[in-house]
Amino acid sequence: MADILGTFEQAVLLAVVRLDDEAYGRAILKEVQARLQREVAAGAVHATLGRLEQKGLLVSRLGPGTEVRAGRPRRFYTVSASGRRALNDARAAANNLWRGFRWPLKGSYERTEASTLG
Amino acid sequence: MNEPKPPRWAETFLRFLLSPRDRLTVTGDLLEEYRENIHPQRGQREADRWYLSQVAGFAFRGNWLWAALLSGSFITRTALDWFVPPSDFYMRSFVSTWLAVAILLCAGFWAGRQSGLLRSGVLAGIATTLFSAVICAVGTGCLLAIRHDAPTLAAIQGSGGLAEVFTLPVMLVLPGTLLGAVGGLIGRIARRS
Numbered sequence: 307m308a309d310i311l312g313t314f315e316q317a318v319l320l321a322v323v324r325l326d327d328e329a330y331g332r333a334i335l336k337e338v339q340a341r342l343q344r345e346v347a348a349g350a351v352h353a354t355l356g357r358l359e360q361k362g363l364l365v366s367r368l369g370p371g372t373e374v375r376a377g378r379p380r381r382f383y384t385v386s387a388s389g390r391r392a393l394n395d396a397r398a399a400a401n402n403l404w405r406g407f408r409w410p411l412k413g414s415y416e417r418t419e420a421s422t423l424g
Numbered sequence: 425m426n427e428p429k430p431p432r433w434a435e436t437f438l439r440f441l442l443s444p445r446d447r448l449t450v451t452g453d454l455l456e457e458y459r460e461n462i463h464p465q466r467g468q469r470e471a472d473r474w475y476l477s478q479v480a481g482f483a484f485r486g487n488w489l490w491a492a493l494l495s496g497s498f499i500t501r502t503a504l505d506w507f508v509p510p511s512d513f514y515m516r517s518f519v520s521t522w523l524a525v526a527i528l529l530c531a532g533f534w535a536g537r538q539s540g541l542l543r544s545g546v547l548a549g550i551a552t553t554l555f556s557a558v559i560c561a562v563g564t565g566c567l568l569a570i571r572h573d574a575p576t577l578a579a580i581q582g583s584g585g586l587a588e589v590f591t592l593p594v595m596l597v598l599p600g601t602l603l604g605a606v607g608g609l610i611g612r613i614a615r616r617s
Contacts, residue, residue, distance in 0.1 A: 331450060352446070352450055
């Protein structure tokens with residue numbers, strides 16, 4: 307299994323999956339902010355996108371600019387096969403950790419029989 | 425009607441912080457958000473403040489490691505001078521001065537190599553010393569709060585006094601700028617070769 311992704315990395319990767327063909331810097335920033343329900347610095351998203359691309363979890367291509375951007379190009383991102391695998395691994399790891407618990411947690415009595423492995 | 429624009433100097437500053445690969449796309453993303461979302465909702469003044477905070481975020485992300493190293497070495501030196509005062513400061517001064525020079529040269533080199541611009545090294549030197557000055561003020565304040573008995577106060581006086589401890593990190597901005605420029609120049613050459 308590859309390195310487990312951090313929460314913010316998962317948020318960025320899932321934003322790219324959700325936005326599909328429209329996944330470029332600003333759109334990803336807004337999607338991450340909406341999902342995490344907090345202000346996120348553009349620099350944080352930019353640094354994460356760069357790191358994920360370096361790890362081979364994302365690929366990017368340049369697209370044309372628009373007038374509101376003063377003609378500056380947009381960089382569009384796509385999740386690679388490794389990126390999808392990493393997201394699936396992260397989800398599986400979280401599911402394993404939570405297996406057998408009712409959510410939201412209230413007390414130890416919320417544990418079910420299936421909460422122990424083996 | 426003219427489209428609203430963020431402060432020109434801030435946009436220029438941001439370009440120096442970015443690699444050539446990201447220079448247009450990232451500044452374009454921020455300009456788009458500024459014009460389509462932030463400016464219509466918050467007005468010129470608040471939108472400019474938002475833009476500056478984003479640029480500061482990029483500057484901090486690019487230089488926090490160097491600022492942490494610089495402030496760490498300064499605070500360590502201060503703690504040693506206050507709590508383990510030497511009879512002669514020469515060796516400590518020698519080590520801490522050259523360590524600071526090396527850190528600022530590295531900060532400039534890293535920025536210059538990443539962006540291919542000498543000016544990025546200059547900005548890295550300024551940003552590193554400014555962030556470091558803030559951390560140093562907090563750190564030395566904490567040292568003083570932890571221990572301020574008579575022998576410590578005497579050691580502080582003997583090592584140059586409180587004023588020096590709080591002003592020296594700020595005074596490093598000028599040499600930091602020059603060393604950042606030298607590092608940036610070397611970094612730019614390294615990128616091209």
